[in-house]
Amino acid sequence: MSGGLHISLAAERVGSLFGLPITNTLVTEWVVIVFLLIVGIVVGRNPQLIPGKIQNFFEMLFEFVLNYMEETFGSRDLAERFFPLIITIFLFVLTSNFFDFLPIVGSIGFTQQGQFVPLFRPVNTDLNVTLALAIVAYLVIEITGIVMLGFLKYGSKFVNFKTGVIGFFIGLMELISNTARLISFSFRLFGNIFAGTVLIAVISLFIPLILPVPLLIFETFVAVVQAVVFALLTLVFVKVAISEPH
Numbered sequence: 717m718s719g720g721l722h723i724s725l726a727a728e729r730v731g732s733l734f735g736l737p738i739t740n741t742l743v744t745e746w747v748v749i750v751f752l753l754i755v756g757i758v759v760g761r762n763p764q765l766i767p768g769k770i771q772n773f774f775e776m777l778f779e780f781v782l783n784y785m786e787e788t789f790g791s792r793d794l795a796e797r798f799f800p801l802i803i804t805i806f807l808f809v810l811t812s813n814f815f816d817f818l819p820i821v822g823s824i825g826f827t828q829q830g831q832f833v834p835l836f837r838p839v840n841t842d843l844n845v846t847l848a849l850a851i852v853a854y855l856v857i858e859i860t861g862i863v864m865l866g867f868l869k870y871g872s873k874f875v876n877f878k879t880g881v882i883g884f885f886i887g888l889m890e891l892i893s894n895t896a897r898l899i900s901f902s903f904r905l906f907g908n909i910f911a912g913t914v915l916i917a918v919i920s921l922f923i924p925l926i927l928p929v930p931l932l933i934f935e936t937f938v939a940v941v942q943a944v945v946f947a948l949l950t951l952v953f954v955k956v957a958i959s960e961p962h
Contacts, residue, residue: 723914727842728833730825740834741842747848748812748839778803788955798954801856804850806947813909813939814840817875817932822917840909840942843902850901858894861957873961897953901946908942 726737759774767775781803785795815821816838825834839845861870874891876883912935920928 723917725910726846727837728828730833730835740837741839744815744836745812745839745845748808748815752807752811757808761947779845781806785951788951794958798860798951802947804953805853805950806943807952809840809849809905809946810940810943812845813943815839816909816913816939817936827904833887838909838913840905843906846902847898847904849946850898853901853946853953854898857897857950857953857957860954864940864958865960869961872956876961901949905942905946908938912938920954 727741729737730740730743731738745767759771763771778799782795782799785799785802786792789795789798815836818836821836821838822834824836825832827833861873864870872887874887874894876887916928916935919931
């Protein structure tokens with residue numbers, strides 16, 4: 717693209733490890749994971765009876781999420797069982813999205829074959845990352861349904877001959893809908909974050925002093941919404957999976 721703007725749909729390779737390719741989204745992902753680990757260690761290392769601001773923030777966040785999950789499941793035990801998964805998805809997606817706004821993302825890199833390759837790239841602009849998250853959520857949902865209801869009872873949601881032809885086709889549509897979650901989960905997050913990244917890059921190139929600030933505020937809102945949506949849909953689909961077939 718003219719004017720020095722380079723947009724790549726796929727993540728760029730910046731190196732290799734034991735013969736495996738290392739992309740710039742993977743580098744950013746490692747940074748996000750290390751950051752979350754450090755925050756987790758610092759916050760959880762020495763909890764205080766009278767919490768400070770950081771501990772109080774995480775306690776309020778965790779308590780809110782746990783209470784909401786309890787209302788959704790109707791069981792405190794189930795809420796506590798799935799809380800680590802839901803809160804991990806939320807924090808990872810949210811932190812990854814927020815890292816997109818750091819100055820180092822997209823600005824530090826090297827030249828390769830005449831093209832600038834950034835060392836850090838927004839994590840969720842890589843379809844491999846969002847698809848991996850979608851696969852994890854999908855497997856948890858389906859395995860939970862089988863474990864909680866049993867294989868035959870859970871399978872009766874999709875294969876049902878007792879209610880005639882209509883019931884059979886409804887079950888078939890439900891099966892297709894379940895499989896389509898992989899696409900909706902991954903492409904929703906990827907599409908929104910990638911589109912926002914491209915829009916900010918284009919606007920910053922042509923109108924650098926006027927539009928980027930309000931656009932960044934809007935993209936911050938989108939970053940939070942996408943993290944909430946991914947975690948919330950995982951929670952809701954787990955609830956649907958463990959519901960009795962009818």
